[in-house]
Amino acid sequence: MIKVGIIGCGKITQVRHAPEYAENPNCEIVAFFDNNYERAQELAKEYNAVACDTLDELLDMDLDAVSVNVANFAHADVTVRALNKGKHVLVEKPMATTVNECVSMINAAKENHVQLMVAQNQRFARAHVKAHELIQSGAIGKVLTFRTVFGHPGPEGWTGDANSWFFDKKLAHFGAMADLGVHKTDLMHYLLDDEITDVFAQIRTLDKKYPDGTPITVDDNSYCMYQTKKGAIGTMHVSWTFYGNEDNSTVIYGTEGILKCYTDPEYSLILEKKNGEVEKFQLDQMTSNKEQTSNGRTNTGVIDGFVNALLEGKEVPVPGYDASKAMRVVIAAEESAAKNCMVKVKY
Ligand SMILES: NC(=O)c1ccc[n+]([C@@H]2O[C@H](COP(=O)([O-])OP(=O)(O)OC[C@H]3O[C@@H](n4cnc5c(N)ncnc54)[C@H](O)[C@@H]3O)[C@@H](O)[C@H]2O)c1
The missing domain is CATH 3.40.50.720 (NAD(P)-binding Rossmann-like Domain)
Known part of the structure; x- marks a missing residue:
């Protein structure tokens, strides 16, 4: 116990x-x-x-x-x-x-x-687990490019506080770039078994304001261009200003086909092969902030993964040293945005 x-x-x-x-x-x-x-x-x-x-x-x-x-x-x-x-x-x-x-x-x-x-709960979402398996088995060949997106209307809907600490640089330190960007950056490392080595980022506060009209003190949007060690290139867009349904999708393009995660409301994973064959998987739908709030009882697998590893005396599923790589990318992205140039991630 x-x-x-x-x-x-x-x-x-x-x-x-x-x-x-x-x-x-x-x-x-x-x-x-x-x-x-x-x-x-x-x-x-x-x-x-x-x-x-x-x-x-x-x-x-x-x-x-x-x-x-x-x-x-x-x-x-x-x-x-x-x-x-x-x-x-x-x-x-x-x-x-x-x-x-x-x-x-x-x-x-x-x-x-x-x-x-x-x-880093995105690693446990079923379509991501299956996509990881398919990429490793060579289902889409060599990965060439990708795009990953995570956007919703903002954390004030999650905490129910329009003056949320998420907006305060002293308490949150980062805005959407780390809140959502660290999820998707870590996810790309996991899915591709790769590391982002270079980043060009635009990190902005475009719209989000406190109720009194003053702009929040962290970013609400970040657009990044990534290059990986294995030579893939891709984009990541994270946002707190998607004022409609949440977008939590990732598409990976390889030499032999395409993998689409959470782009379709029915099929959470779609494999499109170069020869025209299409395979659709009904695995799960990404647990959005809205769903977590309304039913409060969706199992992400994070806690079970932690507890089971401790019980079995095994290494935990997302060890600190592994997760810290995504933080290094986020910090390099901040430097890139400040200097308006491509920055190498320091590992
Ligand atoms: N994995 C995910 O998808 C996900 C989703 C939401 C939030 N989070 C993370 O979880 C953390 C908490 O977010 P939340 O949404 O629950 O926020 P929240 O505002 O609902 O809750 C934070 C709580 O922490 C308490 N607190 C703050 N500093 C403290 C301290 N030094 N010691 C003790 N208590 C302290 C506050 O009083 C508050 O009750 C954040 O780091 C956030 O990024 C992760």
Whole structure:
């Protein structure tokens, strides 16, 4: 049995971490902590657990693992403190706000002989898992180009707060580029078994404003041109200004065909072969923010992946060092946008 504590009791804990831990028969939620005590108390009541007054109180408990689901600026600090107390950590994306923070988290896990996983849930979506398998088996030949998109109307619809911390550079550090871009950058690394080496990015605040009319202090759109180690080129567009249905699609073009992930409402994966054959897969539909909010009980596989790896003594599915590569790309993209030129990613 894995004993778990959850730090940060906002939306992602309410709709993903807490229900998915609770549904896993091999773990028990023991404690919650949030700077906002009432939030921790509400969840503690719902899940028959303890609400802690301080972070140290939770970290001193007899726990195997914790989820770190706080605002982005505090990911590294809280994660390192938990790792230093010998807890395995599942931290939400974006992993941290700087490369140095990512490195300190990876080192703390190593030094304390515990595991660090980053909640890059796109890797677990069924069409992505199947697309990865098909690419590895050579179904579309050598990958030449790709385009990946993640856009929705913005995080204020998710948290229900028009003055959301997601808009505040001090608390979020990044805007759509890291909120959504880190998902799709990590996804491309995973799907192609490759690394983005060069980036040209335009990162802008085009439209999003606070209710009083002042522009938010982070980006709401980012357009990136990527080049990979294996020689593929592609684009990534992430946005908080898609004022309609969410777009969460990825298309990969190879020498022998095309793979389309989440472009069709019925078939989440479509394989189009060079010879005209088409294979359609009805796997799942991407869990949109709207769906997570309305039914609150969709299993992403992230929590089960974390818990099962700990139980079996195996490496977690998205280890910190692997997820940190996408953060290096995001940070290179910021540099590219600031300098208006192509930038090499520093690995
Ligand atoms: N994987 C995904 O698809 C996904 C989706 C949404 C959010 N997230 C990530 O999850 C994290 C939390 O986002 P959310 O949507 O739940 O936000 P939220 O605003 O709903 O909740 C954040 C909570 O953290 C608490 N908090 C902030 N700083 C804290 C600290 N230092 N110590 C203790 N508590 C603290 C706040 O009081 C709040 O209750 C963010 O990093 C976000 O990027 C990931």
